[in-house]
Amino acid sequence: MDIEDDGLAIPDVGSWAKEKYALVQTYCSVFTQGMKPPKWQSLVYIDLFAGAGYARIRETSEIVLTSALLALGIQNRFNRYIFCDIDYDNNAALQARVKRLYPEADARFLCCDVNNSAPQIISNLPKTNRDFKVLSFCFVDPFKLDNLAFSIIENLSIRFIDFLVLVPTDMDANRNVSPYTAPANNVVSKFIGRNNWRDRWNSTSDKQFGLFVLDEFSAHMQELDYKPQQPQDSVLVRNYQKNAPLYRLAFYSRHDLGKKFWKETKKYNNPQTNLFD
16 A cells, blocks of 8 residues: 655654564454453553654655554454654654544544653553453554663553563664663663663573563563563564564563464464564
8 A cells, every 4th residue: 555645744664664563463453353342341552652653664765554553454443542652743643644544533642751651541541340341452662772661561560451562682782782781771670670680691691682681571571460471482573684683572461362362463474573583
């Protein structure tokens, strides 16, 4: 589908982002099909770092739909959408595009610091009771470790929410080992929600720093009662032009059915994404 420039904000992204967006869209489709009523009375999509809905592929100038609009375009739509982004222009562009393309959608737009947005997000979730159950899927898409604080995940996890998290293992963590492991640097501590990780890193000799960060993040998710996540469960996204690994998409659910949906999602997409490098 050719998408024309509508004059609103369109951030630039690398061509590899198309793989990420395809995985999000596929998971949304599997999720809403498998969890629709009567299993759950309301399904909610939450997009942290939601962007503008459009993105321009840097290498080709092609305009593509991003996660927010792709999640709206699935056959079995979520009952509610909550989009959060700190950038005013992106937030305004997304709001305009959603109203133009999906005017009937129940969509909420939060222009604020993602890491401080838990109260607003929770207040925008449908109210639950014994007869009305709400299940949410949250896509978390930071550009680098410093963009995300684990506290937002922890604060949202008081509700029934599955998470798909971009962990910038290679394009950030592996490239910045020295500054991130410096005693005064708290970027990794904020991202994984732990301060005592350096001793474990110093005793590790056979692992890349990015995978170590992923393991620490996953271990903290397990403490929040999410199912164990192994590195091979995640999807490695590469810059195929340079054959360079970039980041991993890691999925977290408290239920085995969520992990089943994630496996199905990986199967439907590029089979290379199932490989553990």
